[in-house]
Amino acid sequence: MPSISEERENRRNIEPVICYPVQFLPAADLDLYKKIRQNSHLKLQELWVPPRDARCFSVPKGGFFRISSVEGPQVGDLNLWNAHNLSERFYSGKTRALHGTHITSGQRMWSSFPYLRPIATIIEDTLDWYGIDPFGGSVHDVIGTRCDPYTNALLSGDQYHHCCHSNLTRALANFCDMSLQEAEDHVHDVLNVFMCTGFTRDTGQYFMKASPVRPGDYLEFFAEIDLIAGLSACPGGDCSAKHSTDASACFPLLVEVFEPAKGLADMGWKEPKPSAYDQTHGSFD
């Protein structure tokens, strides 16, 4: 019979299995998206997100939006909503479960229950060379939440009003002409654009480190449905030291929105349908 320590070691050495094997998940056809992109020329909008602040913008389905680093290394916190129904929004936890802790080109941003469909697809990522570094860090995570004044008050006792949570709340309230309280209910866990993060191997704690992003880098998305997007230029700047403070060097982010490609349906793209689950939850058993 194995000793207790041998038995514990045996149990620790059991091989992991992937929770959500994605062989049944329709893969993004990047070649198709790149072909579609060539048929989208007109820039509908260009806006600068000021440092330590956020802006919202619309992207029509079939269109594209690009987030670029411009004046210096800066990370951004991105929220997405269905433009016709704010209760359908980006679901960072399920996106993480499906794709992993960080996402890049060819991967999707999935929406909340009961919809659970891809609402945006990353088609280009100039930081895709970064991979996973020796600390276990990578870029564009769906593991952080967003910096927020509640956690900051809990840990520091301070009142700080330019966390990404507050920036996104103000931006959505302005964009949709709603109260701050109403807007705050719609703000959700983000895609951390350009942020370099991971979990420490020894304690499992969430860490950040200086983002590898430099002016000229960008992340480009295809809008699978009509979207409202919110982007905050995080007070953490490149997140090399601190966030939830005005002490870090911060820079603006550039957003460009491009028109829906001509002849989308003919090129083989279809708007993703909401989940096929019937929502009866076993009540008729």
Ligand SMILES: [Zn+2]
């Ligand atoms: Zn932030």
